[in-house]
Amino acid sequence: MKQTLAAILITLPLLAQDPSLTVLGTFRTGKFDAAAAEITAHDPVTQRLFVVNGADKTIDILDIRNPATPTRISQVKMPVDVGAAANSVAVKNGIVAVAVEAADKTQPGSVLFLDANGTPLNSVKVGALPDMLTFTPDGKTILVANEGEPSEDYKVDPEGTISIIDISGGVASLTQAQVKTAGFAAFTPQTLPAGVRIYGPGASIAQDIEPEYIAVSPDSKTAYVTLQENNALAIVDIEAARVTSIAPLGLKPHWREENSMDASDRDGGVSMRTWTVWGMYQPDAIAAHVAADGKLYLLTANEGDSRDWPGYSEIDRVSALKLDPARYPQAAENQLASEMGRLTVTKATGDLDGDGDIDMIHSLGARSFSVWSPAGELLWDSANQFETIGRLNYPEAFNVSNSSHALDSRSDDKGPEPEAIIVATIRNKPYAFIGLERQSNILIYDLSEPLNPRYVGQHGNRNNAAAPNTEAAGDLGPEGLLFIPASESPNGAMLLVASNEISGTVTIWRVN
Numbered sequence: 001m002k003q004t005l006a007a008i009l010i011t012l013p014l015l016a017q018d019p020s021l022t023v024l025g026t027f028r029t030g031k032f033d034a035a036a037a038e039i040t041a042h043d044p045v046t047q048r049l050f051v052v053n054g055a056d057k058t059i060d061i062l063d064i065r066n067p068a069t070p071t072r073i074s075q076v077k078m079p080v081d082v083g084a085a086a087n088s089v090a091v092k093n094g095i096v097a098v099a100v101e102a103a104d105k106t107q108p109g110s111v112l113f114l115d116a117n118g119t120p121l122n123s124v125k126v127g128a129l130p131d132m133l134t135f136t137p138d139g140k141t142i143l144v145a146n147e148g149e150p151s152e153d154y155k156v157d158p159e160g161t162i163s164i165i166d167i168s169g170g171v172a173s174l175t176q177a178q179v180k181t182a183g184f185a186a187f188t189p190q191t192l193p194a195g196v197r198i199y200g201p202g203a204s205i206a207q208d209i210e211p212e213y214i215a216v217s218p219d220s221k222t223a224y225v226t227l228q229e230n231n232a233l234a235i236v237d238i239e240a241a242r243v244t245s246i247a248p249l250g251l252k253p254h255w256r257e258e259n260s261m262d263a264s265d266r267d268g269g270v271s272m273r274t275w276t277v278w279g280m281y282q283p284d285a286i287a288a289h290v291a292a293d294g295k296l297y298l299l300t301a302n303e304g305d306s307r308d309w310p311g312y313s314e315i316d317r318v319s320a321l322k323l324d325p326a327r328y329p330q331a332a333e334n335q336l337a338s339e340m341g342r343l344t345v346t347k348a349t350g351d352l353d354g355d356g357d358i359d360m361i362h363s364l365g366a367r368s369f370s371v372w373s374p375a376g377e378l379l380w381d382s383a384n385q386f387e388t389i390g391r392l393n394y395p396e397a398f399n400v401s402n403s404s405h406a407l408d409s410r411s412d413d414k415g416p417e418p419e420a421i422i423v424a425t426i427r428n429k430p431y432a433f434i435g436l437e438r439q440s441n442i443l444i445y446d447l448s449e450p451l452n453p454r455y456v457g458q459h460g461n462r463n464n465a466a467a468p469n470t471e472a473a474g475d476l477g478p479e480g481l482l483f484i485p486a487s488e489s490p491n492g493a494m495l496l497v498a499s500n501e502i503s504g505t506v507t508i509w510r511v512n
Contacts, residue, residue, distance in 0.1 A: 019426050019444060021459040021496060021509040027062055027070040029504035031055045032469040033403055036504030039132075039480040040497050041091040044488035046116045048073070050089045050096055051499060051506055057085040059098055061118050065490050067508045076118040082110045090142070092135040095121075095171055097142050099130035106156045111144060111163070113171040122171050124179050128158035132213050136220035140168040141238060143223050145211035150200065154311030159183055159206040162214070162225055162234070164241045180241035184209045184234075187246065195248025196232045197280075199348040201312050209234075209246075215288040217296060217374075224286060224298055224374070228305045231280045233298075233376040247376025252279035252366045258383040261367055262399060262411035263340040269408060270391050270398050272384065275340050276328065279366045280304065289423045289430060291450040297379070298372040299432055299447075301418040304365020306346060314348040315364075317341060317412075322357045342412035367415040369434050371450055380451050386416045389458065390439060397464050402438050402477035402502045405464045410438045423447065424483040426494060426511065431456070433496060435478035442478065442498065442509075461507055468502075477502030483511075 029036040035054030042049055042064075049062040049070065058075040078086060083100030090097050096114040100123075109130040113121040127146025134143055141164060148160035162182040167174060184206040192198065192205055200208045212228040216238075223236040233247045254261055254277040262271050283300030290296050306315045319341035323331040335341040345363050352359040367387060371380040390398050399411045410417065420435035430447040441460035445453040466472035475498060482497040489495050494511035 017427055017429065018446065018456045019431060019494075020457060020512045021442065021444075022512055023461050024495070024508045024510045025066075025068040025070050026461075026475070026505050026507045027072065028471060029053065029055065029060075031504040033502050034504060035501045037479070037499045037506050038501050039088050040482050040499045040506060041089045041096070042482060042484055042488070042497070043091045043094065043096070043116050044484075045094060047490040048116060049497065049506065050091060052086045052089050054085065054501070055504065059086055059089055059096070059114070059118065062506065064508065067490055067495060070506060070508060074118055076114065078112065079120060079123070082112050082123045087130060088132045090134050092139050095167070097133055097135070099126075099133045099144055101129050105129045105149060106151050106158045109146065111142065111165060113174070122174050124165060124174060124176055126163035126165075126179065127161035127181065130163070131211070134214050134216065136216050136238065137218055138220040141166055141220065143214050143216065143236075143238070145214050145225055147210045147212060148207070149210060150203075150307075150309065150311070152309045152311060154201060154309055157200060157203050157207040159185070159204075160209040160211050160227075162211055162223065162236055162243070164238060182236050182241045182243050184243060184246075186243075193246060193248050195250060196227075196246055197230045197349060199314065200307065213283075213285050215286040215298060217288060218290055222374070224288065226283045226286050226300065228282050228284055228303070229307060231282050233372070235374070235376070245375075249281040249283070249372075249376060250378060251360075251362070252281060252368075252381065254279055254363070260384050261387060261415060262408065263343045264338060265399075265408050265410070265412040266337040266342055267408075267411075268338070270395065272387060272391065275343075276334075277340065277343070277345070277361045277363050279363045280346075281366045281370060282364060283370070284419055285421045287421050287423045287432070289447060289450070291430070291447070293450075295450075296374050297450045298374065299421055299423060300370050300372065301421040301434055302366035302368050302370060303417050303419050303437065304363075304414045306364055314346045315344055316347045318343045318345055318361060321345070321347060321361070323361075324357045324359045327359050344413045365414040365417065367418070369418055369421055369432065369445075371453065380453065382453070385455060386418065386436065386443070389443070389455065390416060393458070394439065394441070397439060397462075400439060400464070402440055403468055405468065414438075420478055420481040422481045422483055424485070424494075424496075424511075433481055433483065435481050435498065437477055437479070440476050440478060440500070442481070442496070459509070473503065475500040475503050475505050475507050
């Protein structure tokens, strides 16, 4: 039924008050498939954007006083004594905070503080591989998700942590004493909730957990941290600098009609079907939203991710798995390339009885976005809407990659791969904007009913008729989204900024 409803919804005209997007201007780095535009932050006083440029290992400063012609003012290199490369950036009250990984990513990283001109002000040490950072709403604290990835040979696996930096006294006088760490060493196999994936070779729980992205409650007291590879959510008491609980996010039953998916890139085109597969939600970005009912809801973009290193890889295709014959009596047919044999899955979990075969196939990501309670309870999921919408509205670009235009080429992996999600209030109504990493579109959902979000529309600045590595191809691979309200905008209009890591572009959209 949900699939049918989704099809009906996307053929209806937009309501008069629903927003749409129009491209205003684009800054191009000229670098393709090099992560030259990943995450962007905005300073409303100077009307500058600060962009993580992974290709040049810089923070690029863009002037957007005229958003139709964003212009690069300068590039800020990371000081050698601070670290090697920026991973994330955030701005509040004129302070630019940058998460910087060490030259050896398994060693402690740093947070570098800049002013709006890019002048370094101070820095402090944080955990290994700081992947994302954010200010609390009150501006007094910076939270850092330290992913703690292993070395490629998996001989060194640092602990994943959350750094909590008290900047209430200003950043100029900041010392290491103002940095606290919320870790996971207190969790044991006896106290860790069932369903939290711990599977790295030889890793303790603290080493295996990899914090990815952070959302903060409006009162600045609680942080919600996605643990992507672990398919879980950590809840952090900010003042106490303590992880109070970990919530497993569960599995998505793709054998239900509303959760159908295209599982193969060798099935002749679009083929939405049900499969005896359980999807791991494995969210990347997370956003906190307080609805009209006063309740806090969490929204996640369920991208999916895996550990795939030279020293250890969890991924395989269904065709290579030894499937339990009782649970998969049609295994030979299931494992055909035209069926789900090509589907990329994990071989680390799914053997429920320990007999060496797979009882439950676990796929990567959920191809959706979800609404959760603050305790990590699933309240709503977009089911198969992303692929259904793509099939009906963009059949020629269904499950394409972000680096090629081959139809159906990502169906065997994570499909449209939702990456970024933010919530913005437009004319007193809340909306979610979701970036699809592969198809490169931005979807909009009305959140007026948080337990039943309504699809509004989608917009893309991609030209599938042009070679992907050319300027004419437009925007490919949105990694980060940023909303600028009219009160902080350079032209008095609401703006949406998309950082596109494959095309190396930063595009400013007008929110109509």
